[in-house]
Amino acid sequence: MPAISANKKPLNNEAVISLRDLTAGYNRHAAVHHLNGEVRRGALMAIVGPNGSGKSTLIKSIVGVLKPMSGTCHVARDVTMAYLPQQSELDRSFPARVKDLVQLGLWQRRGLLSRYRNEDRQRITEALCAVGLEEFGDRPIDTLSGGQLQRALFARVLVQDADLILLDEPFNAVDEKTIRDLVALLRRWQAEGRTVVVVVHDLDLVRASFPEALVLARRPIAWGPTAQVVTAENMTRARQFQEAWNDDAHWCEPAPALQEA
Amino acid sequence: MFEFLVAPFLEFAFMQRALFGALLLSLSACPVGVFLMLRRMSLTGDAMSHAILPGAAAGFLLYGLEIVPMTVGGLIAGALVALAAGTVARLTVQKEDASVAAFYLVSLSIGVVMVSLRGSSVDLMHVLFGTVLALNDAALWLIVLVTAVTLLTLALFWRALVAECLDPLFLRSVSRLGGVVHFLFLGLVVLNLVAGFQALGTLLSVGLMILPAAAARFWVNDVAAMCIVAIGIGIAASLGGLLLSYHASLPSGPAIILSAGGVYLVSLLVGPRGVLRLLLPQFRHRTA
Known part of the structure; x- marks a missing residue:
């Protein structure tokens, strides 16, 4: 396989994406609710969760095509981004x-x-x-x-x-051999020092190929090393969240962190 | 043959001016039409041609049949409708087809009311259908200017225009030009409609935009090639239409658009991507 470019910047612990109390959604309904965390340079991370759990919303916020409703979503300076949307236009x-x-x-x-x-x-x-x-x-x-x-x-x-590659359900309607080829590509990107964040539904694939995972169900269920995070228990918890918008949902009170400030 | 094809242009200055104007319009409006069609906005062009009516009418009411005030008025009305419709589409749930329809209908009715306040139906006919055979210096200069601005803008923003048509969300993810290009493009549409309306009238100026572009789609499958073929068709239709108008004493604007319509029908039938090719029985096929 031909090398596309020399290795990217050396691995270190620097955060490429920092989420601070991020809430994002549509028409005043939160699809991602008060999310905190960081994605470090060189991570190969899967985002998993049921339909409607805010995975695409989170990716769109990171890319910047969707403005957060509150909180911030910060991408490190000088980081170039590539985004493959779920529903391409x-x-x-x-x-x-x-x-x-x-x-x-x-x-x-x-x-x-x-x-x-x-x-x-x-x-x-x-x-x-x-x-x-x-x-x-x-x-x-x-x-x-x-x-x-x-x-x-x-x-x-x-x-x-x-430097930062964001892929939203890239393996839909793709055959097994192609998935294998594409996953090999993801690994190569990580080896080159790029940061890769992928929305995936196939949990076996996540366990086999992604060192890090975020289980999302509007709020974060768990985030960390895949083996500890993608567990039957966490996935059950994620499935229990209410998928639909609730027109009678409570207005969210200001987060404690904001109250202190 | 010479008598029929060339003599009218050699003998009469008004025919030369008409030809010059129509050729420039082809050069300018046809590529704009290609993008309009590829963005599935062909009918938006038609709507915008109605939308410029009140501006042209206001110029006409205040200054009579003068090209500059009518043009400026048309530009303002067109730009207002394009901006309003585009903004509504980008900010609200309403799609652009609906917002354009809403604003152009209001604009059109304002225009008709204004013309009826003072003008006669003859005036209205003039504004609606134009007269390419009566292009004065001011009108020709306007067309030259619009052509220059259009070609320059297309050349500068070509990459962004193609990207915005092909994959708008991608363009938004790598650049802030998406919105800019959209409005710039609507601006070009209005500009070319206004340039065309003295020659072809507000209603038909969109014809020289859309028909050659739609015809070109049956011949080639590449954006740049489509623009070139569309310009060629526009030029042929201008020549044919002016001769038709001269020899058969037909109004010039409709004659040009009818010629373009003729080319469209022929392309639809015999073009490599046209109907006949589809209907031909296929006796053989390749293995892969």
Whole structure:
């Protein structure tokens, strides 16, 4: 597998993401409620939890496309980010080739006006090879299968060459072999010193491949080393949370920390 | 043949001016139309063409049939509707199709009321359908300016426009340009509609935007190529329409748009991505 870039900054204990009493949601209903914690540089972390438990909301807050309702979500300075949403707003009927889609990943490097260079084209080719789509560069995106498109989007993340990689349910509708390949890619990213946060539903996969996990059910159930956190007991607790918005839910009182301040 | 195709443009200054104006409009409006279509906003173009009516009417009421005040008025009305509709769509649950419809309908009715306050139906016809054969210097300069601004903006923001069409959420995750590009693009739409309305009228100026773009979709599958093909179709339709108008004594604006409509129908039928290709029986297939 070709190396995409030299190793990122050396591992240390520095926090890449710091959540301070983060509450985020929609229409005054909290989907993530008073979450505290840190993700350290070089972590490979899974976020697990039932449907509607706030996993995507948390990711969106970190990316910055959703503003917190209270608290803060801080990403360390000079950290570049790559984000693969669960429901892409990708227009598959748009007349673009796979190459063009992957090329979007050059945005942080080349921006609006800088010319693409040979090394950029090389980078795109390498990324397509890394996800097993080397023959697909010139294919129109509307001819790809769901799993192939997902791999193309992974290639775009590769091209982004980011320090912090946030993937929201990237393994949906993806076959086993592809999942294995993509997980190998996640491990490689971690080995390169990148921080990787992934929303995953397959608990066996989490136990096998992710050293760290956050069990979320609007509020955090547990956060730490996967073996201690992804337990039958914690998952049962997570499943008991009330999924639906409750229009009669109590207004949340200010958090104790805020009262003291 | 020469008599039929070239002589009218050599003999009459008004035909030369009309041709010049229509060619520039093709250069400018057709690529805008390609993006409008790819963003599934083809009908938004139509709605915006109605939305500029009260501005044009206000200019007309105050200064008569003068291009500058009518243009400025149209620009203001169009920009207001685009901004209001875009803002509502970005801030509330309402989608852009609904907010555009709401604002353009209000704008259109204001425009009709204003024209009826003073003008006759002849005036209304003029504002609605334009006269490419009566383009004066001011109108031509306006078209030159709009073409220059449009091509420059497209060149500068090309990457962001493509990204915003292809994957808007991705663009939002890496850049703050998403919203800017959206409004900039709506601005280009309004600008080109206003440039076109002296020549083609408020109602038909959107035709030169959408029809060549829609036709180009049947020929090529690449954004840049679509823009170029659309410009070619726009130029052909302008030439054909002006000749049709000259020889058959038809109103020029509708003649140009009808020519573009003809190209669209032909493309729909025989283009490589058109209907006939789909209907042809397929006797063979590849193994993979």
